[in-house]
Amino acid sequence: MIKVDNLRVQYGDFVAVDDISFSVAPQEIFGIIGPNGAGKTSAIECIEGLRRPYSGEVSVLGLNPWKDRKELHQLIGVQLQDTAYQDNARVWELCQLFSALYPNPAPYQELLETMGLEEKKKSFISSLSGGERQKLSIVLALIPNPKLVFLDELTTGLDPHARHQMWDLLLQLRAGGLTIVIISHFMDEVEAICDRVGVMENGRLVTQGPVSQVSNKFNLGSKITFTAPQLQAGELDGISNVTSVSLNHGTVTVLCQGEDCLPEILTYLRDKGIPYSNLSVTRPGLEEVFLKLVEQSKAQSG
Numbered sequence: 139m140i141k142v143d144n145l146r147v148q149y150g151d152f153v154a155v156d157d158i159s160f161s162v163a164p165q166e167i168f169g170i171i172g173p174n175g176a177g178k179t180s181a182i183e184c185i186e187g188l189r190r191p192y193s194g195e196v197s198v199l200g201l202n203p204w205k206d207r208k209e210l211h212q213l214i215g216v217q218l219q220d221t222a223y224q225d226n227a228r229v230w231e232l233c234q235l236f237s238a239l240y241p242n243p244a245p246y247q248e249l250l251e252t253m254g255l256e257e258k259k260k261s262f263i264s265s266l267s268g269g270e271r272q273k274l275s276i277v278l279a280l281i282p283n284p285k286l287v288f289l290d291e292l293t294t295g296l297d298p299h300a301r302h303q304m305w306d307l308l309l310q311l312r313a314g315g316l317t318i319v320i321i322s323h324f325m326d327e328v329e330a331i332c333d334r335v336g337v338m339e340n341g342r343l344v345t346q347g348p349v350s351q352v353s354n355k356f357n358l359g360s361k362i363t364f365t366a367p368q369l370q371a372g373e374l375d376g377i378s379n380v381t382s383v384s385l386n387h388g389t390v391t392v393l394c395q396g397e398d399c400l401p402e403i404l405t406y407l408r409d410k411g412i413p414y415s416n417l418s419v420t421r422p423g424l425e426e427v428f429l430k431l432v433e434q435s436k437a438q439s440g
């Protein structure tokens with residue numbers, strides 16, 4: 139559906155997107171994550187045909203997004219990060235307008251219902267809350283009945299219930315044949331719905347792959363928690379690969395590099411006769427990857 143080869147975006151001398159390559163398969167949900175300013179929006183705008191690449195090759199549904207943008211825009215749905223609508227239009231008017239632009243529009247009535255915007259049909263855009271505007275922008279992105287939809291920070295501004303509704307909707311649409319590219323700041327969202335994820339930092343695509351693989355690549359170790367009221371502060375510090383231990387009302391949280399800590403911790407507890415319960419081991423997720431990246435990119439920029 140999408141093939142990107144060495145895409146570069148420059149603003150003057152400033153390199154915002156630094157020769158990135160990736161592809162997206164049909165019916166895939168591909169996520170792009172990375173700190174603010176990483177180049178996500180600049181990259182995706184080239185793929186949508188809204189921005190001309192400085193260099194590199196981009197192919198979307200077999201089309202060149204910049205040269206064939208008229209044709210492409212009939213086939214894709216785009217939700218822009220900052221969309222300014224005419225405030226003095228009503229919701230249904232905007233839906234009608236968008237429907238008129240496409241040969242095969244999806245029934246917007248249904249989309250409004252799915253998004254819980256049915257009651258706002260006659261409202262002025264200016265009277266909508268932030269979350270309602272966000273939902274409307276997604277309805278508008280789906281009106282073209284697209285094969286491929288781009289969503290830039292789709293659930294920013296939505297409450298938790300609406301976010302979950304949105305995920306269900308996207309998984310449903312994917313099952314119906316849609317391919318989805320999302321930019322997100324919510325790692326739980328990426329973990330919940332994306333098949334693969336690309337991580338951008340300072341214009342570069344530092345890694346990409348299935349969500350679980352990407353988390354593992356960063357070698358962030360594991361987190362071991364258990365209940366042991368008898369354990370004293372500092373007791374586990376000597377164990378190799380343990381990076382931090384915290385005690386909170388009898389709950390012990392141990393962060394480890396590598397996976398080798400657990401046997402040593404268990405041996406220690408047994409040898410000392412310290413009882414424990416509720417033991418669990420978790421691998422860090424994308425949230426930790428993201429935080430690590432932000433740290434790295436701050437360190438690099440001084």
Ligand SMILES: Nc1ncnc2c1ncn2[C@@H]1O[C@H](COP(=O)(O)OP(=O)(O)O)[C@@H](O)[C@H]1O
Nearest residue numbers: 149152154172173174175176177178179180181
């Ligand atoms: N139109 C523009 N002119 C100049 N610099 C820009 C422009 N748009 C974005 N940038 C810069 O390019 C970098 C990447 O921006 P952007 O693609 O919006 O990142 P992201 O979406 O990952 O937050 C940022 O440093 C931003 O300030």
Ligand SMILES: [Mg+2]
Nearest residue numbers: 178179180219
């Ligand atoms: Mg952005």
